[in-house]
Amino acid sequence: MLSIKEIWKSFGGLMALRHISFEVKQGEIKALIGPNGAGKTTLLNIVSGIHEPDKGEVFFWGEKIVHLVPSKIARKGISRTFQLVELFGHMTVLENIMVGRYARTKAGFFSSGFKIPFVMKEERETRRKSEEILEYIKLAHRKDELASNLPIGEQRVLEIGRALATEPQLVLLDEPAAGLNIRETRDLGEIIKKIRDELKITVVLVEHDMDLVMRISDSITVLNFGEVIADGTPLEVQKNPEVIVAYLGEEEEIQKGYNAHT
Amino acid sequence: MKKGDLLAFFVFIFVIILSPVFSGSSYALTVGIFSGINALAALGLCILMGYAGQVSLGQAGFYGIGAYISSILSVHSGLPTVLCAVSAMMVAAVAAMILAVPALRLKGHYLAVATLGFGEIVYVILNEWGPGGPSGFGDIPHFGFFGYTVDSTTGYFYLVWGFVAVVMFFSINLINSRTGRALRAIHDSELACKAMGLNVAALKIKVFVLSAAYAALAGSLYAHYMTFISPSSFSLFYSILLLMMVIVGGITNLWGAIIGAVVITVLPELLRRFEELDVLVYGLILTLSLMFFRKGLVPILIEKIKKLRGFAVAKH
Numbered sequence: 001m002l003s004i005k006e007i008w009k010s011f012g013g014l015m016a017l018r019h020i021s022f023e024v025k026q027g028e029i030k031a032l033i034g035p036n037g038a039g040k041t042t043l044l045n046i047v048s049g050i051h052e053p054d055k056g057e058v059f060f061w062g063e064k065i066v067h068l069v070p071s072k073i074a075r076k077g078i079s080r081t082f083q084l085v086e087l088f089g090h091m092t093v094l095e096n097i098m099v100g101r102y103a104r105t106k107a108g109f110f111s112s113g114f115k116i117p118f119v120m121k122e123e124r125e126t127r128r129k130s131e132e133i134l135e136y137i138k139l140a141h142r143k144d145e146l147a148s149n150l151p152i153g154e155q156r157v158l159e160i161g162r163a164l165a166t167e168p169q170l171v172l173l174d175e176p177a178a179g180l181n182i183r184e185t186r187d188l189g190e191i192i193k194k195i196r197d198e199l200k201i202t203v204v205l206v207e208h209d210m211d212l213v214m215r216i217s218d219s220i221t222v223l224n225f226g227e228v229i230a231d232g233t234p235l236e237v238q239k240n241p242e243v244i245v246a247y248l249g250e251e252e253e254i255q256k257g258y259n260a261h262t
Numbered sequence: 263m264k265k266g267d268l269l270a271f272f273v274f275i276f277v278i279i280l281s282p283v284f285s286g287s288s289y290a291l292t293v294g295i296f297s298g299i300n301a302l303a304a305l306g307l308c309i310l311m312g313y314a315g316q317v318s319l320g321q322a323g324f325y326g327i328g329a330y331i332s333s334i335l336s337v338h339s340g341l342p343t344v345l346c347a348v349s350a351m352m353v354a355a356v357a358a359m360i361l362a363v364p365a366l367r368l369k370g371h372y373l374a375v376a377t378l379g380f381g382e383i384v385y386v387i388l389n390e391w392g393p394g395g396p397s398g399f400g401d402i403p404h405f406g407f408f409g410y411t412v413d414s415t416t417g418y419f420y421l422v423w424g425f426v427a428v429v430m431f432f433s434i435n436l437i438n439s440r441t442g443r444a445l446r447a448i449h450d451s452e453l454a455c456k457a458m459g460l461n462v463a464a465l466k467i468k469v470f471v472l473s474a475a476y477a478a479l480a481g482s483l484y485a486h487y488m489t490f491i492s493p494s495s496f497s498l499f500y501s502i503l504l505l506m507m508v509i510v511g512g513i514t515n516l517w518g519a520i521i522g523a524v525v526i527t528v529l530p531e532l533l534r535r536f537e538e539l540d541v542l543v544y545g546l547i548l549t550l551s552l553m554f555f556r557k558g559l560v561p562i563l564i565e566k567i568k569k570l571r572g573f574a575v576a577k578h
Contacts, residue, residue, distance in 0.1 A: 048457060049456075050453070050456070050457075069456070070456035070457055071455075071456050071458075071459045071460055071461050071462070072459075074456070074457055074458060074459035075459045079457065079458070080457050082453070082454065082457075086451040086453050086454035086457075087450070087451070087454070088446065088447045088450040088451060088454065089450050089451075090446065090449070090450055091443070091446055091447065091450065095443055095446075098440075098443055099443050099444060099447045099455070099458055099460075100458050101440075102440060102443075102444055102458055102459060102460050103458060103459030103460070105440050107439055107440045107441065108441065109436065109441055109468055109472065112435055112436050112439030112440060112441045112442070113432035113433070113435050113436040113439075114432065114435070115435045115439075119439065119440075122440070123439065123440070126440065162454075162458065163457075165458075166458055166459055
């Protein structure tokens with residue numbers, strides 16, 4: 001569904017990404033891993049339209065999307081979360097989700113201001129769907145709290161919920177487990193699996209928590225210094241000698257994650 | 263509308279209807295008319311700044327455009343004043359759109375300076391090319407509807423506050439809608455808004471245009487009430503005055519804009535008794551209120567009410 005072809009990107013003199021190519025198949029959970037500074041977030045930013053690559057193409061269902069602005073890409077069905085949580089802090093949990101419904105609803109300035117009947121109907125629908133999503137991600141009991149008052153674990157889940165509200169076909173999760181404790185990370189893994197299994201949403205996951213990655217992903221692409229060094233199933237990737245070198249000092253970590261998984 | 267807003271709205275309508283009955287003098291009513299005119303412009307600025315998070319120091323420019331276009335049209339073309347006001351709002355809206363496209367790429371202080379520049383440009387244009395130049399022009403007809411002219415003070419009071427009520431109704435609905443949520447979201451994180459599929463640039467332009475249209479309506483009502491206007495009413499000072507109104511009232515609340523407008527308009531009148539010291543006392547009151555009521559009058563009032571309710575619940 002998503003294919004990344006020969007992406008190059010540099011920031012000033014720093015070459016962030018070099019001839020990156022890989023595919024994301026519909027219905028899979030694809031993990032993107034690599035040491036800090038490997039270019040994972042840059043790649044997500046390119047797919048979601050925040051950055052434009054120097055060279056290369058991104059195809060979503062065969063359609064070129066690299067030159068589209070982020071809001072257009074979002075409307076095509078790609079949603080995301082952020083490494084540094086970007087919630088609407090002054091708005092309630094429910095309102096955050098409701099903003100996520102924006103691209104799928106219509107009310108404009110005048111129709112909203114004069115509250116014509118279709119707007120009221122749409123508003124009820126938005127509220128109902130948003131509450132459903134909150135039930136789904138188990139945050140319904142928090143709905144009237146300000147988003148900024150939630151603990152980080154719930155904030156990350158709320159971000160996923162907000163991404164779901166846009167009715168995406170593909171979600172990009174940028175380090176969703178960062179700052180989460182073991183139990184929260186486990187619950188997060190359940191949510192990610194659930195949205196793939198039940199909602200049939202494809203997931204691209206950038207993550208450092210190897211335990212989580214090995215447990216839930218179907219395929220893994222490994223980046224190092226802006227290049228793809230391995231691409232395959234969790235098992236294949238763990239055996240890859242280049243990956244082990246890249247993670248020197250962290251190889252035990254990978255092994256540990258694998259053992260925990262089996 | 264939410265329960266609180268609905269209740270406030272009924273009280274508001276009630277106060278409007280009864281004010282002329284209890285005002286006692288046409289002088290008080292006149293101050294009330296100016297409060298209403300200022301409230302209209304302040305509401306626009308409140309949505310722009312408090313909700314969408316965009317700064318403007320150029321609202322006087324739109325207010326001036328509203329007053330001049332409406333006056334010139336009514337004097338020279340003989341169009342009904344209602345149509346003149348609508349045309350004035352449209353011209354201001356177009357001006358806002360032209361300004362917004364480049365200016366809204368800027369943020370914070372830079373946007374403030376850009377809009378300030380716009381206000382000054384309008385001021386200079388009114389001085390140089392406006393009818394009568396710096397001394398202004400008069401004989402502007404009173405506001406009228408379909409052959410009925412509003413020329414009594416009480417009539418004009420109801421007219422102005424009627425507009426405030428309609429604009430307030432529109433604004434409350436807007437803020438609590440899909441669009442209003444999007445505006446508040448832009449205030450918090452533009453990045454996330456884009457990722458949610460919001461066209462951030464277009465929304466910012468629209469809200470800027472809306473605030474300009476409110477200011478132009480205020481300007482038009484001002485001109486048709488005074489029947490005489492000169493550029494000095496549309497200087498930077500007025501933009502600053504509007505800013506004070508929304509901040510004193512509470513920038514995160516629409517009711518704050520109305521309360522702020524009334525307070526800032528009425529205060530100088532109440533301070534007349536201090537004679538030459540009035541400006542000093544005025545400044546002192548403003549400084550103190552900003553020191554002790556930083557969030558603004560209305561948000562603090564709401565907090566107090568919530569606390570009292572909390573007590574009442576705790577007692578039971």
